[in-house]
Amino acid sequence: MTQARFDELIHPITRLSLVATLAAADWAEFAFLKDRLQLSDSALSKQLTTLEEAGYVTTERRLSGGRRKVRARLTSAGRDAFNGHIAALQAVVADAAAPSEGPPA
Amino acid sequence: MDNIAPEQARAALEAADRARLLVAGEVGLPRGYWWAMAAGWLLMGVLGTVLPPWSAGIATAGFGVGHSVLASRLLDGRRRTDGLRVSAAVAGRRVPLVVIGMLLGLVGVTVLAALALHADGAGHAGIWAAVLVAAVVGFGGPEILRVLRRWARA
Numbered sequence: 325m326t327q328a329r330f331d332e333l334i335h336p337i338t339r340l341s342l343v344a345t346l347a348a349a350d351w352a353e354f355a356f357l358k359d360r361l362q363l364s365d366s367a368l369s370k371q372l373t374t375l376e377e378a379g380y381v382t383t384e385r386r387l388s389g390g391r392r393k394v395r396a397r398l399t400s401a402g403r404d405a406f407n408g409h410i411a412a413l414q415a416v417v418a419d420a421a422a423p424s425e426g427p428p429a
Numbered sequence: 430m431d432n433i434a435p436e437q438a439r440a441a442l443e444a445a446d447r448a449r450l451l452v453a454g455e456v457g458l459p460r461g462y463w464w465a466m467a468a469g470w471l472l473m474g475v476l477g478t479v480l481p482p483w484s485a486g487i488a489t490a491g492f493g494v495g496h497s498v499l500a501s502r503l504l505d506g507r508r509r510t511d512g513l514r515v516s517a518a519v520a521g522r523r524v525p526l527v528v529i530g531m532l533l534g535l536v537g538v539t540v541l542a543a544l545a546l547h548a549d550g551a552g553h554a555g556i557w558a559a560v561l562v563a564a565v566v567g568f569g570g571p572e573i574l575r576v577l578r579r580w581a582r583a
Contacts, residue, residue, distance in 0.1 A: 330433070344444070348449045349513045356512030359512075360451055413439075413442050416435055
């Protein structure tokens with residue numbers, strides 16, 4: 325079972341969307357991520373670098389059809405962090421939805 | 430974690446879910462698969478008309494084997510584009526069954542169309558039925574698969 329653990333690094337919405345996209349895929353090309361997440365080259369590069377430095381993402385540069393392509397994938401540490409973060413967010417929502425316990429008045 | 434308001438957590442979960450759905454929307458087969466299938470359909474229609482029944486049967490079996498060999502890697506629906514590979518967990522395991530079911534259904538449509546055209550007195554009814562279904566496969570294959578996946582919850 326996934327342990328709920330809030331992750332400050334993943335939480336910003338752009339980074340969360342990026343990690344959630346990578347969590348649903350085995351890998352994704354830089355161009356796909358840029359297009360679907362509507363980020364500029366520099367913004368996406370910055371996010372990927374941050375995640376890569378944390379050990380959450382690996383990137384691989386490939387030559388395909390004469391063009392250099394960057395492929396990103398989530399590491400197992402990144403996947404664990406993402407699952408833990410989602411579990412933590414779900415816990416916050418569940419706590420808020422649960423009726424407050426206390427002695428009857 | 431204590432500093433996160435429930436609304437903020439809910440918004441974050443929604444953003445993560447949107448991202449997951451975006452990837453799930455990429456499940457399908459490459460466009461080239463559908464055009465190759467349409468061409469194969471047309472070829473089978475022509476062979477079924479011009480060849481004797483036993484040869485047409487062998488050609489049909491060959492087509493089936495060729496499809497299972499060449500397209501088996503594609504049928505999981507995770508390789509529609511070269512932009513990403515959808516994870517097995519998101520793609521699910523029923524996409525190949527839906528594709529095969531769809532193809533079998535289209536075989537039935539081809540046979541029915543050929544019988545109807547033949548009854549109407551059309552010459553080369555088998556070829557015309559194959560042309561009809563090949564056009565459906567080529568132009569509408571991805572959309573038909575999308576609808577069938579939704580029905581089958583695959």
